[in-house]
Amino acid sequence: MRLAEDLVDEPGTLLIIGPSKAKVTGGSPRTAARADWPEDLLRARADLLPRSVVDDRTQLPAWQRYRGHFYRHVGDALPDAAASGRLLILSGGYGVARADEPIACYDRKLRLRDWPPGTLEAAIQYEVQRLGTRRVLGFVSKSADYAKLLRRVRWDVDATLVTIDFHGGGAQAEVPKRLAHAFAAVWLREPERMPPGVVTEPLS
Structure with missing residues (x-):
């Protein structure tokens, strides 16, 4: 794997993480403002969310909505x-x-099949270009559709998938916990906090 020092946060890095099934309820009243995303993504959201279990009366910033492992x-790094x-x-929704x-x-x-082909990949590429990103680090489980999505993107910048190789019991809790520690180690530039089992996969 790449040394932790090679993964540390630096200007121009875009970080990508997954969601969690466990969520925080409530929030602020829903606003009518539209997010600045490609129309294909906004249309796909508008089609999919009504077919999901959703309570759209209130909203929270995405990073505050989730409360899984x-x-x-992840601590203050998030x-x-x-x-x-x-x-x-x-996000599934x-x-x-x-x-x-x-x-x-x-x-x-x-589920990637829920989304029109290329829509999510194009949205990620849109954000890379909007921010002038030079590097991308993704922290997701290696076998889930989240990792499959990142592998499908045609990266024109340095992109790395950070996953966990873990085969013991309790993987559903241990893998996201270790991913959180890896994320914190990268963001805080504290390579000594990198957990065991971290694997890096070049995507570009």
Whole structure:
């Protein structure tokens, strides 16, 4: 694997993480503002969300909506990364969301077949170009559709998938927990915090 020092956050890096099934309910009253995303993504969202379990009366910034193992173990690195404007969250209901983007409480796992071909890949590429990104680091489970999506993107920047190789019991809790620790180690530039089992996969 690449050395932790080679993965540390630096200007121009876009970070991508997954969501969680467990979510925080409530939030602020829904607003009518439209997010700045390609029309294909917005249309796909508008088609998919009504067919999902969703309570859109209130909204929270995406990074605050989730409360699964990753989100409970990542610590202060997550709000700091969200505030940087360089954090994307993959989502079953929204496809791709910026960390500070208001989203409703929903229940839908990401299934690539739910989305028009190329829509999510194009949205990620849109964000790369909008931010002038030079590097992308994705922190998701290696076998889920989240990783499959990142592998499908035709990257024209340096892109790396960070996953966890873990074969013991309790993987559903341990893998996101270790991903959270890996994310924190990268963001905080503390390579000594990198957990065991981290594997990096070049995507470009």
